[in-house]
Amino acid sequence: MDIKAVIFDLDGLVLDTESSFFAAWRQAAKVLGFELSESFCRSLSGLHYRAVERKLCDFYGAGFDPDEFGRISALCWRRHVQAQGIAVKPGFQDLLELIVRRNLPYALATNSNRANALECLDMAGLTDVFQVIVARDEVAQGKPDPAVFWAVAKRLSVAITQCLVLEDSPVGIMAAKAAGAFALFVPSTQPADSDTLTQCDLNCHDLTEVAQWLGRI
Numbered sequence: 001m002d003i004k005a006v007i008f009d010l011d012g013l014v015l016d017t018e019s020s021f022f023a024a025w026r027q028a029a030k031v032l033g034f035e036l037s038e039s040f041c042r043s044l045s046g047l048h049y050r051a052v053e054r055k056l057c058d059f060y061g062a063g064f065d066p067d068e069f070g071r072i073s074a075l076c077w078r079r080h081v082q083a084q085g086i087a088v089k090p091g092f093q094d095l096l097e098l099i100v101r102r103n104l105p106y107a108l109a110t111n112s113n114r115a116n117a118l119e120c121l122d123m124a125g126l127t128d129v130f131q132v133i134v135a136r137d138e139v140a141q142g143k144p145d146p147a148v149f150w151a152v153a154k155r156l157s158v159a160i161t162q163c164l165v166l167e168d169s170p171v172g173i174m175a176a177k178a179a180g181a182f183a184l185f186v187p188s189t190q191p192a193d194s195d196t197l198t199q200c201d202l203n204c205h206d207l208t209e210v211a212q213w214l215g216r217i
Contacts, residue, residue, distance in 0.1 A: 005153070010112060016086065020086070024080060032068060047142075098211050114138060146179035184202045185202070
């Protein structure tokens with residue numbers, strides 16, 4: 001393999017934010033009189049919040065107020081992270097040190113808006129770790145569209161076919177494969193999606209395993 005750059009996803013891959021998102025969504029749904037299952041939350045993994053809202057509207061029908069859901073879930077999420085913080089996923093620091101030692105350029109490609117991504121990185125103690133970030137509000141379409149990965153590769157001046165993309169969600173892997181990158185799946189929810197396990201180029205249990213694999217090639 002001829003890897004010239006590494007592209008990270010953010011939520012669920014670098015940061016352990018998905019559990020806090022799921023908890024906030026379920027709390028907000030309950031306030032509005034709806035039941036939101038854990039399995040349905042997992043099906044929303046990796047999606048931009050507008051796509052999450054569309055899926056919830058389709059699921060619950062005309063009685064569901066996406067604006068009110070967004071307001072309440074944001075309040076619930078902020079209370080959660082202010083109390084508990086945002087954890088960095090195990091293995092990230094070791095993987096990053098390996099990437100830096102190899103002088104590989106690296107970047108962040110996220111379905112979060114830039115302001116939200118920067119806030120989460122700051123809360124997790126990763127301010128300024130990523131010099132190159134492309135967020136959802138900086139491209140025409142979010143994942144599973146490949147635009148965010150093409151934009152990152154262009155910023156890094158590396159062909160996308162020589163980029164290793166690390167993703168934790170089905171939509172992220174779909175986008176990475178559509179872009180033409182080497183797509184490595186590190187599932188943030190279990191059981192891992194079987195279709196994504198088939199679609200990805202490689203899967204690892206966590207970022208520690210990714211670092212071990214990268215160190216061997």
